[in-house]
Amino acid sequence: MAEIGAAVEAGHAGDTATARARFDALWARVGERGDPLHRCTLAHHAADVQDDAHAELRWDERALAAADELTDDRARAHHASLQVAGFYPSLHLNLADVHRRLGADGPAREHLALARARTGALPDDGYGRMIRAAIERCGERLDRGDRSAAS
Template sequence: MEQREVPGDVVMTRIGQAIMLLHAGDREEARNRFGVIWSEIGESGEALHRCTLAHYMADTQDDLEDELAWDLKALKAAESLAGEAAVERAAPHRDAGAVRAFFPSLHLNLAADYLKLRRFGAARIHLDRAWDAAGVVEGDGYGGAVRDGIRRMEQRLRRSVAGE
């Protein structure tokens, strides 16, 4: 997921720093920092913060059920923001566009979680939702990577269902 930082957004800066730790291979320190930030913002924090943090926190988990729980929190946060934007059509929330671009990746991650848990029906539902949401992402590096990921997940799911 591509992170989009609002100028002066201290929380997003801190989340970005933890993401850099994660990408550098320090999962434990990233998980610790995400945990501290989550304890500060919680379930009622800004949707973009919750979505971004939960999306990356999922990647720091060792337990598949914990990874799934964080990916579900990310989706819930994104859906809450999308819902707010739908209510406020005349003046959409400033983060609505950024979160809409997250949906394909969020559903792709959930499809992967469910596939690892061998819950093929749930994996299919989220893979289909990832395909449906992929139309909102650009043809840039992020959009291409998401679409490639969806195609690879499609193949993995087919092989798993076939018992290969």
């Protein structure tokens, strides 16, 4: 998780090329059958630093697939507050948004509906409010036919 965090920091600092390279190297080590928490976290953050929406979609799909294998016990072993159900609104939001930008309105609407349906698992805090607001913004953009990247 520390190595994933270092790659995330590189991305946040604007060095997306380094972040992508680190995520790719980590994925090569972890692989499709590695720890679901590591795969979910890595893929979720790797999607954020992609230059290509199709590559972003592949990473977002990996994150969702890993979450489907993740248990609450494994998540809580990393941090006592974590519940897998709380991951899904953000994971589906990301998929809705990338499908929206790619012009795939059907899948975008499906993932948006799944994100909305799972918001009850979000905490009533800044993070929960941020995800809920982002879901609504994505829906508004989808309804307008806006294909631009989120700002």
